[in-house]
Amino acid sequence: MSWLTEFVRPKIQGFLKKEVPDNVWKNCDSCGQMLLIKDLEKNLNICPHCNHHMRASVTQRFDWTFDPNSYTRLDLPKAPVDPLQFKDKKKYADRLKENKTKSQLDESIVVAHGTIEGQKAVVAVMAFEFMAGTMGAAFGEGFIAAARLALAQQTPLIVYTASGGARMQEGMLSLMQMPRTVIAVEMLKEAGIPYIVVFTDPTTGGVTASFAMLGDIHIAEPNALIGFAGPRVIENTVHEKLPEGFQRSEYLLEHGMVDIVASRKELRPTLAKILRLLSNTAQPSEKVA
Ligand SMILES: [Zn+2]
Numbered sequence: 540m541s542w543l544t545e546f547v548r549p550k551i552q553g554f555l556k557k558e559v560p561d562n563v564w565k566n567c568d569s570c571g572q573m574l575l576i577k578d579l580e581k582n583l584n585i586c587p588h589c590n591h592h593m594r595a596s597v598t599q600r601f602d603w604t605f606d607p608n609s610y611t612r613l614d615l616p617k618a619p620v621d622p623l624q625f626k627d628k629k630k631y632a633d634r635l636k637e638n639k640t641k642s643q644l645d646e647s648i649v650v651a652h653g654t655i656e657g658q659k660a661v662v663a664v665m666a667f668e669f670m671a672g673t674m675g676a677a678f679g680e681g682f683i684a685a686a687r688l689a690l691a692q693q694t695p696l697i698v699y700t701a702s703g704g705a706r707m708q709e710g711m712l713s714l715m716q717m718p719r720t721v722i723a724v725e726m727l728k729e730a731g732i733p734y735i736v737v738f739t740d741p742t743t744g745g746v747t748a749s750f751a752m753l754g755d756i757h758i759a760e761p762n763a764l765i766g767f768a769g770p771r772v773i774e775n776t777v778h779e780k781l782p783e784g785f786q787r788s789e790y791l792l793e794h795g796m797v798d799i800v801a802s803r804k805e806l807r808p809t810l811a812k813i814l815r816l817l818s819n820t821a822q823p824s825e826k827v828a
Contacts, residue, residue, distance in 0.1 A: 567591055583803045592740065592760045592803055597649045600664045600699050604807060610653030610662070615646065615684050618676035623710055631708040634670065642668040647702070648681035652688060656811035658818065661689040664699045665746070667739075672702035674746055675709040679716035682750065686723035695733035695814055700751045704744015713745070720750035728755075733817045735810065738765045738788065738797065752796070756813055758806070759788035759797045 565576050569591035579586075583603055584593040595603070601610055625631040639645060647669040652661045663685040665672040682698075689696035705713040727734045736754030740763035747767050759765060766786035774781055784790040791797040801809045815821040 568593060585803055590761065590802075592762065594667055594701070594740070595803075596668060597644065597664045597666045601649075601651055601653075601662065603803065604662055604697070604699075604810065605651070605653040605655060606657065610651040613650040613652065613684060613688060615648070615650060615677075615681040618680045620677075621708075622676070622712060623708070625708045625710070627708070634708070638669050642666060644669050646677040646681060647672045647674065647706075648678045648685075650681060650685040650688070652692065652694070655807060655814060658811055658814035658820075659692065659694040660697055660810075660814060661685055661692065661694055662697045662699070665701045667701040670706065672700075672746075673704060673706035673713070674702060674716050674720075675706035675713045676716065678706075679719045682716075682720045683723045686727055689727060689732050689734075690730055693730075693732065695735060695817065696727060697735045697737060697810060698750070698754075699737045699739055700742040700746055701739045702742055702744065702746040704746055717745050717749035721753065724750050724753045733814070735813060737806070737810075738763050740764050743767065743769065755817075756799070757797045758799045758801050758809065759791065760803060760806075761788055761800055763788045765791055765797070 563576055564573050565579060566573055567586040567589060570586060570589040572586065572588045574586065579593070580599075584595050584599065585591070586593065601612075620635065621630075621632045623631075644666050647666050648663055649666060650661065650663045652659070654660070663682060665678075685696060685698070705716070707713065724734055733755050734753070735756045735758065736751055738751065738757065738759040740760065742751055742763065742765045744767060747765060764786055765788065768776075770781055770786055782790070788797055788800045792800050799809060812821070812825055815825060
């Protein structure tokens with residue numbers, strides 16, 4: 540202990556704390572630049588230095604997608620909680636409780652309906668902030684509810700994906716959500732209701748292997764990781780170096796899995812244009828484009 544550690548350091552720390560509270564600055568996950576959170580939020584969580592699209596919360600997604608004050612959240616049906624009484628390092632039931640408190644959400648999917656530049660739409664957002672957006676039985680129920688609402692309202696369904704895949708704590712029940720969500724998409728297709736997927740970083744595992752790849756139109760945010768298994772797993776399996784940008788939005792656009800790579804700032808007008816085209820209310824200039 541010295542005068543420096545006892546007296547000077549606390550003083551400096553106290554001063555810094557007063558000037559720069561933890562929630563004021565954030566480092567860009569990609570280029571490391573220090574960014575003012577207030578400015579970052581105004582810029583839709585896009586780094587102004589390197590254009591990196593950082594993660595977004597469910598509320599931000601809704602606010603950026605719908606017209607101001609135009610959306611209503613849907614109460615989603617409940618599913619059996621922890622049917623396998625699963626436990627790894629922690630009890631699954633405790634994990635769920637923690638995630639609910641931390642994210643202020645009930646599950647990894649949130650659904651709302653409203654308007655996008657005046658066009659009606661149902662929007663389902665996968666919440667990465669809730670157990671990495673994993674898909675369990677409650678997610679399946681939520682997805683089906685979103686599809687049913689789109690069907691009842693005869694309005695397009697837009698899904699924002701962000702997921703680590705199936706939720707392993709629910710074992711086979713989580714895998715069962717793959718065919719369930721596929722059937723929900725099929726229900727929309729049979730009724731001629733547009734189904735649009737917006738891929739955000741990261742979209743992986745059972746989500747990519749089911750409803751996420753079945754969109755009529757696939758939009759992706761720049762440089763989002765989209766794939767089934769991670770690149771390292773594939774590299775170790777095939778013993779080959781993967782091409783640059785493998786499993787990223789731009790690579791998938793080149794290879795036909797994605798139709799549009801759109802910056803977050805262009806998303807609302809892009810979605811609105813697609814909705815107008817699909818509902819046949821597009822302006823003549825849009826039809827030519
Ligand atoms: Zn950056």
